[in-house]
Amino acid sequence: QVQVVQSGGGLVQPGGSLRLSCTVSRKIFTIVHMGWYRQAPGRQREMVVGRTMGNRTMYADSVKGRFTMSRDNDKNTLYLQMTQLKPEDTAVYYCNHRDRENDYWGQGTQVTVSS
Numbered sequence: 001q002v003q004v005v006q007s008g009g010g011l012v013q014p015g016g017s018l019r020l021s022c023t024v025s026r027k028i029f030t031i032v033h034m035g036w037y038r039q040a041p042g043r044q045r046e047m048v049v050g051r052t053m054g055n056r057t058m059y060a061d062s063v064k065g066r067f068t069m070s071r072d073n074d075k076n077t078l079y080l081q082m083t084q085l086k087p088e089d090t091a092v093y094y095c096n097h098r099d100r101e102n103d104y105w106g107q108g109t110q111v112t113v114s115s
Helices: none
Strands: 004-007 010-012 018-024 033-039 046-052 067-072 077-082 091-098 103-105 109-113
Touching: 004 091, 018 091, 018 109, 033 067, 033 077, 046 067, 077 091
Parallel strands: 010 109
Antiparallel strands: 004 018, 018 077, 033 046, 033 091, 067 077, 091 103, 091 109
16 A cells, blocks of 8 residues: 655745655555645635656746755655745645556645644
């Protein structure tokens, strides 16, 4: 059974930075999609950044130039580096990995941008 553990959220002031981590308990051999999603109160979950196998990484217009997704395959860990954070980035953030059979979601981590 695959376990997915997220870390790195918290409270940050506008203009600050945070890095989210998402560690999978074992190697996923064929990742067809990976990405980060977020859900703000009263809103639907939206994709922040995603990469589907064979395609380039896609960022939501609202985070382009500020957020960067990366992955350390040796550590089975997906990262989301967030800079120049804004109050509208406040949400619960979820990581996602998908192989040919399953969707693996993290438990969610709260990011609050406030002065």
